[in-house]
Amino acid sequence: MRPIVTRFAPSPTGHLHVGGARTALFCWAFARRLGGRFMIRIEDTDQARSSDESARGILEDLAWLGLSWDDGPVLKRTGAGGEAEAIGAGSRAVGPYFQAQRLAIYNAYIEHLVGAGLAYPAFESGAELEARRKAVVALKQTYRYQRPADIVPGVVSEARWARARAGESHVVRFVSPAGEVLVKDSVLGDVRIAAGELDDFVVRKADGFPTYHFAVVIDDELMGVTHVLRAQEHLINTPKHVALQAGLTRLIDDADASKGSTGVRFTTPVYGHLPLICNPDGSKMSKRDKAKAARKFLKDQMGKDAGLTAAAVAAKIKLDEKMVADFVAGEIDAVEVATAVAGAYGLSLPEIDVWDYRASGYLPGVVMNYLSLLGWSTGQKNADGTDVDRFELGFIAANFSVERIGKKEARFDRAKLLAFNADVLGKMPDEEFLRTWLRWLAVHEPSVHRGLVGADRAGGGKDGGAGGGSASTPFTHEQLLWLVQAVKPRAKTLADGQRAIGFALVDDGAVVFDVGAVAKVLRGASAPASKDAAPSGRTGLDVLRLAAAELRGAQSPDQSGHWKSELIEMGSLPVGPAGLPVSLPAGVSVSLPAGLPAGLPAGLDSLIAGLAQREGLAIGGVAQPLRVALCGSTVSPGLGHCLAILGPARALARVARCLKEFDG
RNA sequence: GGCCCCGUCGUCCAGCGGCUAGGACGCGACCCUUUCAAGGUUGAGACACGGGUUCGAUUCCCGUCGGGGUCACCA
Structure with missing residues (x-):
């Protein structure tokens, strides 16, 4: 039997959001429970939106949550206890773990597919397809890409390749199978997609990058991924992946199709689609929610105040006017605009990214505990008859099983998270609370931190002088512990602390x-x-x-x-x-x-x-x-x-x- | 709209043919109390609907209704 390998494969286009964190948690826990390996792969095939900062931030967030990976990019950081760690240092040699660095591999496999007559170049422009789609939708019919009449499955289209070789801009499409596609899902059961539902989807974009569908299938196979747990929004994509797996065989040299194929078929991993995490209103919790909230706010304000134009807003938040106009119009969902608007107008944005929860003073273990309960349960009872629902990360790793994953989408209940956090905070020993609190303050509320421990604590001597007076009364350790005692029962998050002790500051x-x-x-x-x-x-x-x-x-x-x-x-x-x-x-x-x-x-x-x-x-x-x-x-x-x-x-x-x- | 998934208290979970349908968060009341909290006790609160199957359905099947997802050269 192959060793178990799970993977979490974020695209580095922003922060890690809580849905992703839960997916990562489940993948991690599954691997840990069964003694397998947990892998991280960065899906950066969207050249326009991917960034290294984002990738780094996502890895940081995962590490903060306590999820360490066996395979994947190496993250060097300072651990909670101040020790240096390098997560991912023991990776198997199946990388690189950034898809943008694997282009040669994807191209080899695409070439292979082409040789088998299972892929062909298509020359329609984006605008052309868009127009066609609109026309079909206007007739209330379902749009599907129509396979060109000259394409015959299993036959290489020399004429088309001649055009492509001549430099004509094109994408490569996969020749979808004619029959029904069956997806076996370990959470949902069998899902059948009728013949004809799959169209000839794109596997390589005009810029030469593979699409998500193609890259995942290749990488999961080459990296030995055995189990794929991902959000239910991907369920509809799975037939594409299964179809691809059925059409592909392993190459002798992964980066060179000319060496020929081994004839070994791709294996289909075990899929499990997790129920979505939703907003209180039942819609899917998504990173676009921040943009939505900010847009609604701006529209309301502009409605009330005619003087508030996109230009005025742009000036206030120091961003490009066109960007702001597009944002308000709903053309773009840029988080930076949302964040800037929130900052400038005192609007609080919905907390959806792991970073938001870090900044709000939640504990990583509590976030993981709460998230684990969204779509999963232990099924265990305590001696007093209550459910087992408060636990640490290690407990999840020891008790996780796919059988106990639910099917129903779960609404994210901020109040419950808050209660869990308050609970753990309240039970924390004073010394530990103090350490945790000071560490949080140092990052998120440096001025309060200074007020508590003095300005020159963290090295650098006494040269910070500018502030002078007010920071001059650091508390003794004994007093800090009393401060903690005052704060603990009044704080649901670490950020609540300052409020309770404002009098002392x-x-x-x-x-x-x-x-x-x-x-x-x-x-x-x-x-x-x-x-x-x-x-x-x-x-x-x-x-x-x-x-x-x-x-x-x-x-x-x-x-x-x-x-x-x-x-x-x-x-x-x-x-x-x-x-x-x-x-x-x-x-x-x-x-x-x-x-x-x-x-x-x-x-x-x-x-x-x-x-x-x-x-x-x-x-x-x-x-x-x-x-x-x-x-x-x-x-x-x-x-x-x-x-x-x-x-x-x-x-x-x-x-x-x-x-x-x-x-x- | 097509396709797909889902349907137990307000919310998250338990239940896997026979239960006073259990827990957690939230909510109410009471107690404690130098304020605010915290804490303690306690209460209200759900099987969407209609057909089957069965001696018996929350549980199995079908339909209705409702919710969600997805229909890109984004992932």
Whole structure:
């Protein structure tokens, strides 16, 4: 038996999108499960649209997702742990893995096909065919290329080749078989395409490049691909591939047809067509969706504002006017226009590329987990009766099977992905979260990264100077962990983190006090009293003064700029109903989670609770005014964390400023 | 329009002739609570329709309807 080989064969015409990522995942998992090889091939036969940057980006995305390939282009990169890796370095010698470098091979096989009378040059121009197609469609009939009357299957058309050799521009078409074509599909079952449905499709374009259909068939055969898993949109192409395989035999020399054929027929790989991934509205999720969204936005805006012309838009987004006009007219779907429009007008584009999810702060493992569930399931149950649906990449590799691939198209549910991501983030140990978060911030939010760890961390010395002041207060590792604790339950993605800790990133003198919060909490009616106490009759500002004194007293007496250490011990005690620590019976102790410098946030919370109790106030009566003074609003992480993160100096400075601003 | 594929809660999956049709996300309620989150408990919610086959259909067959894909010198 031949060793199992699967392949993922993207065309480098943009980013890797989630549908492609799932296809790659399934191919990878299938190969891993069965001990086969997973291969990457770059299908760059579209000269106009392919680019090396795109190919590189797609490989990067695959690597980020954790999919490594055994065969294919070599990608040198730095792994998640900072180590250098070279994916694809152990490839079999069946390359090159870029189709544009395999032209000699395709030509040899085309020549071979021609010699067998199974391919012929055709001279119609694109415009000519287009006109014919339009005419047929106008009559509501199905357009198919009509085989020229002089073509006889199995007979070489010398007259046509004479024209071609004379330099006349031409394509090469395949002489399609007359009978029914059967496609055996491991997901869908048998699919039959009736005789006559296949027309003589093009196998070599006028520019000398093979078409997709031809190149795939040749490469899959020559590269030993045994199993092809691809999206269902390709199902309709498969008869073409099967027909080609039936007409082709292996050459003695793959790059030279004149050496003759071995007579060995091409093998048809096992096909499996995956259900499509769709938008919430049920349409196919495609890279063109970004263009669609941007176009709709522009049209709406132009409809509202007559002054907004293509020229005006072009000027604003700094792109060619004609390009913008074509874009709006729907002539082109250029992503760069869509992206530029989104950037300039604050429009958010649908997230469809793997890169989009990277930038939004999703974890690669979660993306893979979620994607695997689109069209596949484990069929396994947990002990508690729930489905097995949360797992890592390795689990997919160990459990994948084609039998469990579904047939129905799946709609992409952003909310569910988000929930999965939040779940994993929430369960991540603090240290790991911190590493992951900082790594993400360094790439996607460098200024926040600088605000957290300082500007000169990543080498290069202190020369970055321009920004000066605001980046001057990097946090200690301990404070960073408290930041993480504040962020974790509030972040569904890594990008959510900054929002939760915005208060800590802003300079003490720049805290913006929310008008509504000030009115309600600081100046409003009396601060809420504790349950059995009489109404306090004191405003939030009154309470804030008390709190300020309390905080002053909580500073470390050694002037070290820390909170006093007793708070840490206080924070290690169990908390009673009033929010205050309960003293432990002799001999009993509580153990804190290992390695956590915790205690302090809890101790600070207790400090607030203690103040509230002494003053006959509800905890909120103290907490809310303090929260506004510290963070500017009534929404923030737990107060203990806020105080711990800021430290006494910053906290007191903020309270003082607030008092100065609103008191009297 | 031709051809092809598909059809279980709003969404994603489980079910492979007999089940109180299960789980996840979302949604509702309640609890917890110093704000926002998080967490806990709990509830509502589906076999598209019509014919067969069968003692018995969500499950098998046919049709209808509905959804999607595809009809290029793009892949």
